[in-house]
Amino acid sequence: MHDSEHADEASRRGVSTKAVEMVVAAIIFGLGLVVVFDSRRVGAGWADDGPQAGYFPFYIGLILCAASAWTLLRAAFSDHAAGGVFVSRRKLRLVMSVFVPSLIYVIAIYFIGIYVSSAVFIGAFMYWHGRFPWIKIIPVSLLVPVSMFLLFEVWFLVPLPKGPLEALIGY
Amino acid sequence: MEEFNSLMQGFSVALTYHNLLFMLVGILLGVLIGVLPGLGGANGVAILLPLTFTMPPTSAIIMLSCIYWGALFGGAITSILFNIPGEPWSVATTFDGHPMAKNGRAGEALTAAFTSSFVGALFAVIMITFLAPLVAKFSLKFGPPEFFAVQLLTFCSFVGLGKGHPAKTISAMMLGFALAAVGLDTVTGTLRMTFGTSELLRGFDFLIAVIGLFGIGEILLTMEEGLAFKGVHARINPRVVLQTWAQLPKYWLTALRATLIGCWMGITPGGATPASFMSYGIAKRFSRTGEKFGTGEIEGVVAPETAAHAAGTSALLPMLTLGIPGSPTSAVLLGGLLIWGLQPGPLLFVEQKEFVWGLIASMYIGNIAGLLIVLTTVPWWAAILRVPFSIIAPVIVVICAIGAYTVHNAMLDVMLMLVFGVVGYVFKKLDYPLAPMVLALVLGDMAESSFRQSMLLSRGDVSIFWSNGLVGGICGLALLMLFWPVISKLLARLRRGNNELDEARPVE
Numbered sequence: 115m116h117d118s119e120h121a122d123e124a125s126r127r128g129v130s131t132k133a134v135e136m137v138v139a140a141i142i143f144g145l146g147l148v149v150v151f152d153s154r155r156v157g158a159g160w161a162d163d164g165p166q167a168g169y170f171p172f173y174i175g176l177i178l179c180a181a182s183a184w185t186l187l188r189a190a191f192s193d194h195a196a197g198g199v200f201v202s203r204r205k206l207r208l209v210m211s212v213f214v215p216s217l218i219y220v221i222a223i224y225f226i227g228i229y230v231s232s233a234v235f236i237g238a239f240m241y242w243h244g245r246f247p248w249i250k251i252i253p254v255s256l257l258v259p260v261s262m263f264l265l266f267e268v269w270f271l272v273p274l275p276k277g278p279l280e281a282l283i284g285y
Numbered sequence: 286m287e288e289f290n291s292l293m294q295g296f297s298v299a300l301t302y303h304n305l306l307f308m309l310v311g312i313l314l315g316v317l318i319g320v321l322p323g324l325g326g327a328n329g330v331a332i333l334l335p336l337t338f339t340m341p342p343t344s345a346i347i348m349l350s351c352i353y354w355g356a357l358f359g360g361a362i363t364s365i366l367f368n369i370p371g372e373p374w375s376v377a378t379t380f381d382g383h384p385m386a387k388n389g390r391a392g393e394a395l396t397a398a399f400t401s402s403f404v405g406a407l408f409a410v411i412m413i414t415f416l417a418p419l420v421a422k423f424s425l426k427f428g429p430p431e432f433f434a435v436q437l438l439t440f441c442s443f444v445g446l447g448k449g450h451p452a453k454t455i456s457a458m459m460l461g462f463a464l465a466a467v468g469l470d471t472v473t474g475t476l477r478m479t480f481g482t483s484e485l486l487r488g489f490d491f492l493i494a495v496i497g498l499f500g501i502g503e504i505l506l507t508m509e510e511g512l513a514f515k516g517v518h519a520r521i522n523p524r525v526v527l528q529t530w531a532q533l534p535k536y537w538l539t540a541l542r543a544t545l546i547g548c549w550m551g552i553t554p555g556g557a558t559p560a561s562f563m564s565y566g567i568a569k570r571f572s573r574t575g576e577k578f579g580t581g582e583i584e585g586v587v588a589p590e591t592a593a594h595a596a597g598t599s600a601l602l603p604m605l606t607l608g609i610p611g612s613p614t615s616a617v618l619l620g621g622l623l624i625w626g627l628q629p630g631p632l633l634f635v636e637q638k639e640f641v642w643g644l645i646a647s648m649y650i651g652n653i654a655g656l657l658i659v660l661t662t663v664p665w666w667a668a669i670l671r672v673p674f675s676i677i678a679p680v681i682v683v684i685c686a687i688g689a690y691t692v693h694n695a696m697l698d699v700m701l702m703l704v705f706g707v708v709g710y711v712f713k714k715l716d717y718p719l720a721p722m723v724l725a726l727v728l729g730d731m732a733e734s735s736f737r738q739s740m741l742l743s744r745g746d747v748s749i750f751w752s753n754g755l756v757g758g759i760c761g762l763a764l765l766m767l768f769w770p771v772i773s774k775l776l777a778r779l780r781r782g783n784n785e786l787d788e789a790r791p792v793e
Binding site: 131134135138139142145146148149152153156157160164165166167168169170171174175177178181182184185188200201205208209211212213215216217219220223224228232235236239240243244246254258262266270272273274275 | 335336450452453455456459460462463466470472473475476477478501504505508509673674675676678679680682683686687690691694696699700703706707710711712714715717733736737740741745
């Protein structure tokens with residue numbers, strides 16, 4: 115398997131599927147343990163009035179541990195089950211270039227409300243990814259939040275998170 | 286004839302002026318959702334669900350189910366013109382649909398796809414009309430053990446029919462159950478897995494999971510593939526449509542097989558995606574021109590599209606009659622029923638006649654309207670896909686964020702949506718199936734309560750699950766499904782051992 119990986123290294127370098135597979139299975143195993151222990155904490159047995167709160171989740175946790183252990187062992191001992199590259203660096207950078215702005219966008223909603231942050235988010239995305247001229251960026255990034263505002267706040271009367279700007283115009 | 290009368294009553298509900306309007310809006314939104322990457326039937330309906338909280342339930346379900354039909358139709362457009370399956374169930378449509386489009390037969394491929402989707406859906410609706418009342422009546426006799434057995438069958442079917450590795454299917458499913466258990470236990474009032482935080486009291490809402498897993502996860506995946514969409518131009522004129530229609534009756538047998546596969550896979554929750562692949566495979570094996578499949582055979586479009594629509598539609602049968610959805614989208618619709626204050630299950634047919642039959646009647650009208658709408662508006666949808674991804678992607682993220690927020694008006698949900706998005710991306714790349722996880726999250730509480738009630742009845746004795754023929758039969762079938770991957774491997778090995786010649790023959 116080494117030969118094929120040397121072929122074009124630049125696009126193939128990255129995290130191996132095997133590693134990700136094992137980490138994910140281990141995390142799921144850990145979650146299974148959490149479920150098992152918490153079910154034990156609240157009682158996984160039989161009370162006077164019937165099954166206790168942890169009765170059902172306890173078994174769910176056990177099966178979860180067993181299934182993830184199976185995946186983990188399969189990934190660890192079989193190259194066939196998990197070979198290749200999970201995500202190359204180039205692709206990871208592309209994925210991050212969507213995820214990081216989205217994360218910043220969601221955090222920004224806390225502070226400046228959803229409408230302003232949406233406008234900035236769409237505008238920034240168009241600028242960095244699409245390399246659009248400002249003459250296209252400004253109308254699109256304004257039109258979307260404004261139509262959202264009309265749809266939610268005005269017609270359907272569903273309140274969305276708002277910030278200082280909306281307070282200024284009386285909402 | 287009782288069904289017929291009820292259906293006529295249903296038509297009188299569905300054919301009112303404003304329900305027709307909701308239907309139209311639903312289908313247009315649905316096709317749009319089906320065409321856009323990152324928005325699909327399940328998360329599209331999930332995002333729009335909060336807007337329907339104040340609508341009358343009948344109108345709301347008519348609109349939302351029409352979104353579902355629209356999304357089923359819309360998936361075919363991107364598959365054929367752009368070789369990008371807008372929905373997982375239209376992956377098999379790309380095999381022959383896109384080659385046809387490249388050979389200049391795009392109009393023909395689209396007409397065939399839409400028409401056969403329509404045929405598949407129509408048969409499934411007819412089946413629902415006559416079978417659903419019977420199933421509902423029959424399941425009125427069900428007690429908690431029977432309900433748990435049916436739920437067990439649902440989940441075991443995922444292991445047996447799914448393409449993924451059993452360990453991963455089970456992991457995904459149990460993760461769903463575990464997430465469903467978080468929060469306040471309504472029976473004993475105990476807090477489970479909240480670790481002292483008040484935000485986790487409510488537990489995890491499956492709508493948030495659906496929006497994150499399917500919406501954000503899909504955007505991340507699409508981003509990885511690069512941003513350019515290269516499409517084939519399509520023009521449909523009435524002549525092409527009529528010519529294609531004249532050709533289609535030739536494939537009645539393929540369509541019939543596909544419908545049967547679809548209905549079966551929809552009721553047992555295999556879902557539309559495996560149904561379309563299975564139907565394509567079987568059509569290829571039985572067709573006289575099977576070796577030409579993949580180069581642009583019209584039969585290769587008919588088979589998966591018919592099956593996908595039949596499965597997508599019949600997935601509503603167990604949802605309505607038993608309260609057990611057959612697909613993620615019908616799971617979201619089920620969530621809607623609960624929110625509108627309707628209890629899904631056999632009693633729905635007795636207590637909410639108008640709602641049920643209005644919905645079934647709207648399936649007939651919705652599919653006819655859907656067919657006409659997509660046939661006439663294809664160029665517009667194709668034009669939408671020419672909008673650069675760098676505009677579509679942020680707009681979809683914004684829509685998902687709004688959708689996640691409006692479920693409970695909680696900012697934490699928007700954060701959770703992003704987390705689920707990452708989970709969706711990683712799980713998709715590692716071949717963990719998402720559908721069983723979502724279904725487990727939806728059904729977790731119900732499955733748990735029917736399990737507990739059974740245990741109460743039997744005082745903790747598990748043998749209640751084979752105490753009579755009915756419950757034992759369902760449990761037996763469930764176990765067969767659960768161990769199907771092992772059994773089918775053993776059978777294949779036996780057959781290969783006995784007779785080498787058998788390999789060449791189609792295996793039924």
